[in-house]
Amino acid sequence: MIDLEQLARAQQAIVEAGRQLYAAGQVPATGGNFSVRLDGSHMAVTASGRHKGRLSVADIMVTDFATRPLGSSLKPSDEARLHGQLYEDLSLAGAVLHTHSKSATLLSRVERSDTLWLSGYELQKALEGVASHDARVAVPIFDNTQDIAALADAVRQRLDEQACCAYLIRGHGLYTWARDMNACLRHVEALDFLFDCELELRRGLS
Ligand SMILES: CSC[C@@H](O)[C@@H](O)C(=O)COP(=O)(O)O
Numbered sequence: 556m557i558d559l560e561q562l563a564r565a566q567q568a569i570v571e572a573g574r575q576l577y578a579a580g581q582v583p584a585t586g587g588n589f590s591v592r593l594d595g596s597h598m599a600v601t602a603s604g605r606h607k608g609r610l611s612v613a614d615i616m617v618t619d620f621a622t623r624p625l626g627s628s629l630k631p632s633d634e635a636r637l638h639g640q641l642y643e644d645l646s647l648a649g650a651v652l653h654t655h656s657k658s659a660t661l662l663s664r665v666e667r668s669d670t671l672w673l674s675g676y677e678l679q680k681a682l683e684g685v686a687s688h689d690a691r692v693a694v695p696i697f698d699n700t701q702d703i704a705a706l707a708d709a710v711r712q713r714l715d716e717q718a719c720c721a722y723l724i725r726g727h728g729l730y731t732w733a734r735d736m737n738a739c740l741r742h743v744e745a746l747d748f749l750f751d752c753e754l755e756l757r758r759g760l761s
Pocket residue numbers: 584585586587588601602603604605631632633634653
């Protein structure tokens with residue numbers, strides 16, 4: 556049984572996150588999708604095609620981690636399975652945000668390898684599990700695809716090998732997760748700042 560008060564809190568947190576992220580230029584057009592874990596097999600997730608800066612609670616539905624809707628006729632986000640996979644594999648993940656910022660889109664194309672490494676930045680300590688500017692923070696990069704089930708499998712395999720709190724999809728955007736929505740919003744803000752720094756550094760070096 557879904558706890559309805561918990562669901563209402565999750566819906567409100569997602570609506571508010573959408574407003575903030577849209578105002579910050581993170582989810583232009585209808586890009587992006589958001590979710591909050593409800594229990595060991597369900598999540599509150601954005602319905603597909605919604606403008607993320609103008610969400611209402613009615614745009615946030617419940618599905619299981621395999622993306623089957625619970626009590627809703629809405630269509631879940633096209634990328635809902637990427638959220639479900641993270642909740643299945645990472646018991647500490649309480650919220651997942653997917654954004655489409657210009658920096659994430661550009662940097663994931665400029666970096667041709669399968670990993671963006673971040674190091675030497677004080678702000679990387681805003682990421683859960685990172686305690687020093689000296690740490691080497693891995694952000695895996697996956698090639699973009701419309702085959703979301705295959706992408707979820709590839710993410711699962713990679714996370715098995717490499718601890719991280721975010722990944723990029725090339726030419727597409729960022730996925731990040733954290734224990735709750737506030738920490739996840741902090742991840743988006745910090746990562747985007749770090750992506751900007753990397754882009755400027757690389758511009759200076761070329
Ligand atoms: C505006 S196209 C972007 C979509 O293809 C997708 O990448 C996206 O982030 C939003 O899809 P959605 O189904 O609304 O969750």
